[in-house]
Amino acid sequence: xxxxxxxxxxxxxxxxxELEGVVGELPPSASNHRAWWSGDRxxxxxxxSAGFSVANVQLGARVTxxxxxxxxxxxxxxxxxxxSAITPNLTTQPDSYLELPDLLLVTCVKTKLDVxxxxxxxxxxxxxxxxxxxAEGRSVPWFILSAEYGLVAPDDWLAxxxxxxxxxxxxxRAAWGAWAVERLELLAGPxxxxxxxxxxxxxxxxxxxxxxxxxxATVVNRLEGLTMGAxxxxxxxxxxxxxxxxxxxxxxRVHEAADSFVAMLTDESRAVPATDFLERGSEGLRLPGLYSxxxxxxxxSDLATGLDAPIARGLIYAGLAGATRWPSGKRSTNTLWLRIxxxxxxxxxxxxxxxxxxxSILASATGYSTIDEEALTAWMKQHLKVLAVPYDDADTLxxxxxxxxxxxxxxxxxxxxxxxxxxxRLTELRRNHR
Numbered sequence: 001x002x003x004x005x006x007x008x009x010x011x012x013x014x015x016x017x018e019l020e021g022v023v024g025e026l027p028p029s030a031s032n033h034r035a036w037w038s039g040d041r042x043x044x045x046x047x048x049s050a051g052f053s054v055a056n057v058q059l060g061a062r063v064t065x066x067x068x069x070x071x072x073x074x075x076x077x078x079x080x081x082x083x084s085a086i087t088p089n090l091t092t093q094p095d096s097y098l099e100l101p102d103l104l105l106v107t108c109v110k111t112k113l114d115v116x117x118x119x120x121x122x123x124x125x126x127x128x129x130x131x132x133x134x135a136e137g138r139s140v141p142w143f144i145l146s147a148e149y150g151l152v153a154p155d156d157w158l159a160x161x162x163x164x165x166x167x168x169x170x171x172x173r174a175a176w177g178a179w180a181v182e183r184l185e186l187l188a189g190p191x192x193x194x195x196x197x198x199x200x201x202x203x204x205x206x207x208x209x210x211x212x213x214x215x216x217a218t219v220v221n222r223l224e225g226l227t228m229g230a231x232x233x234x235x236x237x238x239x240x241x242x243x244x245x246x247x248x249x250x251x252x253r254v255h256e257a258a259d260s261f262v263a264m265l266t267d268e269s270r271a272v273p274a275t276d277f278l279e280r281g282s283e284g285l286r287l288p289g290l291y292s293x294x295x296x297x298x299x300x301s302d303l304a305t306g307l308d309a310p311i312a313r314g315l316i317y318a319g320l321a322g323a324t325r326w327p328s329g330k331r332s333t334n335t336l337w338l339r340i341x342x343x344x345x346x347x348x349x350x351x352x353x354x355x356x357x358x359x360s361i362l363a364s365a366t367g368y369s370t371i372d373e374e375a376l377t378a379w380m381k382q383h384l385k386v387l388a389v390p391y392d393d394a395d396t397l398x399x400x401x402x403x404x405x406x407x408x409x410x411x412x413x414x415x416x417x418x419x420x421x422x423x424x425r426l427t428e429l430r431r432n433h434r
Contacts, residue, residue, distance in 0.1 A: 005050040006296060011066040017330060019063055024343045024351035026335075028415075031060040042148040043350050050423070101220060103188055104142040106131040107200035112160045118146050120154035127228065130235035131199050137331060141188055145204050151180040153187060166203045177207030185215065189345060192216030199223060232430065234262040234326050234396070238336035258390070258403035264389050265318060266408055269384035274345060285337035286324025287396055293344075299383025303358075306365030306429070317354055317412045336388045345380060348373055349433065357412050360429040372434055376401050 005012070018025055023043075029036045036420055037054050038044060043328055046167040047053070047065060056064040081106070111125040120132055123144075132154075135142035144152050147165035152158065165173060185191050209219050223231055264270065269295045295316050303311040321339035322332045326408065349355040349371050359371035362379060391397055404412055411422050 005047060005065060007051050011064060013062060013064050016060055016076045017190045017325075017333070020351075021333060024347045025353070026351055027353060027356060033330070037063075040206075061217075100138065101140055102194040103184070103196045104138055104140055105145055105184075105196065105198045105200065106135055106142065106205055108144055108146045110164070116157060116159045117187070118154065119146070119152045119156045120143070121159050121385045122158050122160065127232065127320055131233060134199070134235055143187070143404035143405040145180060145186060145198075145200055145208070150176060150179075151187075165207070166201075167353050173203065173207045180208050181211035181215065184212075190215075193219070197222065208264060220294070228278055230329050234329075237374070257400055258407065259387060261391070261400060261404050262288055262407045265290060265404065266315060266389060267295060267387070268314065268385075271387040274381045274384050274386060277386050277388075278341060278345065282335075282337040282341075284390065285388055286335045287390040287392070288332070288334070289336045289388060290318065290338060290397075290401060291319050291336060291386060291388045292318040292408075294387070296385075298381050299379070300366055302379070302383070303361050306361035306363070307422055307425050309425060311411060315408065315410055317357070318401075318402045318408060318412075319354065321397060322394055322400040323401070324394045326398070331394060336390060340388060344386075345377060346426050349376070352410075353414075355431060356430055357414075359424060360433050362430050363425065363433065369432075 014022070016026075016031075024405045027036075037057050041043075051067055052065045054063060054065060106128070109125040109128045111128075112122050113124060116122075123132075139179045142154065144154065146152050146158070146161075146163075148161040148163040149156075149167070151160060165176065168176070181191075185212075186195075191212060193216055195218045198380075199222070202224075205221055206221075212219050222236060226234060246263065271292070274330045293313050295311075295313055297313045300311045300313040300316075303316070317338075321336045324331055343352045344354050347355060355376060356371075358380065359373075361374045362376060363369070363371050391400060402416065405417065409417065411420070412426065414423055417423060
């Protein structure tokens with residue numbers, strides 16, 4: 001990072017992908033908590049030592065670094081900071097970087113029943129069915145944005161209508177937006193401090209976003225810029241269950257592939273010692289795919305000491321590299337080779353969840369208060385083996401990982417896994433080193 005900033009004049013704007021291309025994989029806390037970007041932390045000291053400060057951060061989206069002066073942020077970036085202060089509550093952060101919202105809004109659609117019905121049943125297009133399934137699966141209060149009726153609750157009884165918000169006059173849309181937000185506050189209570197996730201087209205969001213922000217809410221737009229096909233794929237990738245919808249072909253492929261990938265990733269005879277993996281080079285591994293990490297008897301004993309719980313030799317962790325990032329649809333430049341060698345074996349714990357996991361456990365085992373990166377890398381090379389399996393469909397790789405992890409249940413994986421005693425203990429240890 002210091003090398004990158006050394007090439008910068010007064011400022012640099014980096015998207016999340018660009019930043020990870022420089023420093024490696026960022027931990028979830030970098031995307032979920034603004035506190036990660038300030039305070040007396042090793043990564044903060046790194047850019048401060050290069051003479052820079054963070055002028056603006058949109059969590060999970062982009063970061064602006066500016067060269068600091070004795071008077072603080074340079075004058076030519078005051079306007080950037082001012083703009084970010086005016087609209088701090090509008091975000092299009094990727095799904096994996098966002099916490100559960102307080103409220104969820106979905107849009108109405110053209111295809112409806114011919115007779116009055118509860119709002120949740122009136123709209124019958126595949127898009128609405130997926131929106132509804134997603135909203136109900138989030139287990140938070142949700143509402144529907146109706147071009148005719150404003151904001152309605154799922155059980156509100158509505159008659160069919162043909163109103164389409166983009167076809168209405170600007171004055172109507174302005175009044176509609178204010179009305180919808182006032183009704184939301186009436187039904188859901190004060191909006192100040194709440195996170196409102198919206199699944200709707202730009203005309204709907206434009207009409208209500210400023211009113212929501214004006215009431216102190218944070219507006220989350222996960223699907224900005226996506227085509228209809230990409231939106232349907234996004235819902236499929238986020239496990240929207242809709243028994244009436246057509247099966248997504250890529251989903252069939254994922255489930256068919258899961259069993260074979262489980263068999264390959266759990267075959268210890270194919271695992272390679274970490275040092276041998278580095279020596280063999282990148283041929284065939286500059287591709288997306290899945291990987292599994294294995295520990296020997298001595299290493300398992302070290303982990304058991306740090307966790308104060310039994311850990312058996314064998315497969316301890318699995319993950320992916322190079323999956324398409326939803327909902328943006330952006331292709332990742334990461335590969336199995338870069339993830340394993342650059343982030344796991346050659347990175348730092350701030351930028352690798354696996355290194356953070358191992359470093360936290362070993363620090364506990366040795367009684368150290370900090371993670372020794374050099375010692376951690378040496379330990380990994382001494383006690384670990386790795387197995388990498390390429391997978392050519394980056395768009396469905398995330399779903400494949402979910403299916404595989406559910407089946408093999410590695411003890412040191414945390415995200416989306418059952419909270420076992422080991423995982424609860426690991427979460428406590430990791431918290432000390434974030």
